[in-house]
Amino acid sequence: MGSALSNAPVSLSTLTTMQVGGVPSRIISCGNTQQLYDAAIELWSSDEQFHVLAGGSNTVFAEDLEGLTILHVTNRGVEIVSEDAQFVTVQVQAGHSWDEFVAWAVTNDYAGIEAMSGIPGSVGATPVQNVGGYGQEVSDVITQVEFLEKGSDESVIRPASYFEFSYRDSALKHGLEGLVGWVEFRLQKLAGMSVPMKSGQITEHLGAEYGSALPLEQVRKTVLELRASKGMVISETDPDSVGCGSFFTNPVISVEKSLEFPEEMQRWRMPNEDQVKISAGWLIENAGFPKGYSIPGSKAAISNKHALAITNRGGASSAEILELARLIQERVAARWGINLIPEPNLVGF
Structure with a gap:
């Protein structure tokens, strides 16, 4: 199967930000997309119950997990696939940290996801519930997703429209079963400025008009401060x-x-x-x-x-x-x- 199996599965309280959950039957670590797909195909064919886990920030597990296999997604990487004077298109692996990707984008002056700073979890989880914050959501910038649909032996590249995104929702929460391998995003080059801010909390905090474009670094810093004030930034001291x-x-x-x-x-x-x-x-x-x-x-x-x-x-x-x-x-x-x-x-x- 090309994946590493844990001989001694650990409590999922150690792999989730809520820090609760029991010990699954086994944990399969998937360091690349092919390992993830191979493992899923094998588990689907055997009708074995499994759950995909990456950052562990959006899942609460029960204590009794007998019979459950965990696919632990650890594939990482950001790759620029095309760019011009106005836009850059990047593919990001499913196991990559979302906030690390946001930080990378801001550092490189790519706009469109700056207001989603500080959101925990992995990139592959973001399409599932159309993650968003402070007036932005990932459906604004997702162009396509590499996706392995349940029952298929081969992944396909699906356009964003396939996932029927709406507020904190997608077809992935309503019957569309499968696995995300990577997500492609189209970000803007705005000379270090943000897209127009659609969050009154941000613009009021910075004394700017609603809909203003603001410096990317300033937006990220403000969002992290706002989220931390609400206990929404993971910290060992909080x-x-x-x-x-x-x-x-x-x-x-x-x-x-x-x-x-x-x-x-x-x-x-x-x-x-x-x-x-x-x-x-x-x-x-x-x-x-x-x-x-x-x-x-x-x-x-x-x-x-x-x-x-x-x-x-x-x-x-x-x-x-x-x-x-x-x-x-x-x-x-x-x-x-x-x-x-x-x-x-x-x-x-």
Whole structure:
């Protein structure tokens, strides 16, 4: 199969940022795309249950993982495939760190992903939920993806439209099964400036007008500061960063329905003028969950910095994480009539 099998699988709490999860039956380390594809084809043919894991920042594993195989994706690399005076097209391997790629782009004056600085995880995971932040999302810049579809023995290159991207969503979350080998991005050359900023938080923080182009390095620095202030940048010195970042997506609702909520609730405009995105953090806090809340006796807690993040305070079980998440969902639904959707993958529950 051309891949290295772990003879002694480790607890997935050591491979995930939430730091919970049991020991799988085995871990297959895939250092290049072909190893990944070969392993997946073999596992599909044997109907063996498996899960693909790279950065481990967007997955919560159960404790009982008997029978589960982990494909640990570690392929890395960024390659420029074409460029002209205005654009550069790059292919990035699935196992490459997303934030390292963003840092590389900013250093080289390539614009289009700077506002997504500090997001943990791997490049290969970004198309799955159309990762985004501060007014940008990867579907803005993805051109194509090398993809091995379940049931196929050969990978194909699919255009971005194949994945039906929408807000924090894609066909990969709704029945399209397969593996990402690499992702191709088209970034802009704007002489060290960003694309127009569509985040009021960034422009207000920098005293600029909404829609302004700003220096790339300044945007990245600002985003990292904003995310760190919310415990959203992984740091060994910050216990609020032991989690998956935002545990729930910000709901998108009709403008009409949004009028039912108090004016002070944060909301953001969407490309579809009939819809707005509203603050899940506000809904949570105003359903009776202050920052730092935990169920008595539990080691799972809402972040002290941001109500949208669930954190592991040290030694929490995956059951405790899910117990808190479900309680939040129940109370928000009862108070506001909104069903919060978890952002991380929940495996083994």
